[in-house]
Amino acid sequence: MTQLWKIWLGRTFAAVFLGLALLLIGLAGFQFWNGILAGHELISILVRALNTAIIALAIFELGIGISHEYAVPHNSRHTFSIIRRQLTRFVGTVCVALVLEGLIMVIKYSQLDLAGNLYYPVAILVGASVLLSSLGLFLHLSRDDVERQQNNNQGNAHPTLRSAQHRNRGLKQLQKK
Numbered sequence: 346m347t348q349l350w351k352i353w354l355g356r357t358f359a360a361v362f363l364g365l366a367l368l369l370i371g372l373a374g375f376q377f378w379n380g381i382l383a384g385h386e387l388i389s390i391l392v393r394a395l396n397t398a399i400i401a402l403a404i405f406e407l408g409i410g411i412s413h414e415y416a417v418p419h420n421s422r423h424t425f426s427i428i429r430r431q432l433t434r435f436v437g438t439v440c441v442a443l444v445l446e447g448l449i450m451v452i453k454y455s456q457l458d459l460a461g462n463l464y465y466p467v468a469i470l471v472g473a474s475v476l477l478s479s480l481g482l483f484l485h486l487s488r489d490d491v492e493r494q495q496n497n498n499q500g501n502a503h504p505t506l507r508s509a510q511h512r513n514r515g516l517k518q519l520q521k522k
Contacts, residue, residue: 355415362408369401392449399445403438410435425491429484436480443473 373394380390410431450466453459 351415355411358415359408359412362404362411366401366405366408369397369404373397373401392445392452396442396445396449399438399442403435403442406431406435406438425487425494429487429491433480433484436476440473440477440480443469443476447473 376397377390377394380393381387413427413431447466447469450469451463454462454466
């Protein structure tokens with residue numbers, strides 16, 4: 346019963362996040378066309394629409410991650426690899442959104458001669474840097490676990506596959522010499 350509840354809840358959250366991503370894509374298109382029709386500056390229109398689209402991408406990545414992790418029953422053979430890949434994609438997308446938002450704020454404040462407010466975009470950029478550095482540290486520290494898991498999974502492979510893998514390793518070693 347618990348597994349069914351987990352799958353149902355995972356599918357529900359994944360659908361909610363994917364629906365929100367679609368709504369944000371529509372909003373980005375609306376912002377773009379509304380800005381064009383209103384006669385706003387093209388750069389400002391593109392930056393605003395792109396910012397909304399990147400937020401939609403981050404929410405889409407979150408929905409996909411939830412659907413892969415919770416909505417589908419799966420074996421845990423590649424758990425570390427899946428988590429590393431999904432976390433990397435999501436954090437990368439969030440960092441891009443944060444940096445873009447910081448740059449937009451710098452442009453706005455410089456156009457409006459509000460140099461005293463530049464602390465906010467600098468703080469956003471520093472936060473994105475810390476987030477990206479933390480992701481790099483996580484990837485570095487979890488590399489051994491992923492390699493160990495992959496080696497264990499190769500050990501559980503079919504005997505014919507194991508012998509083929511052993512031959513390939515031997516060939517690679519001969520080629521190096």
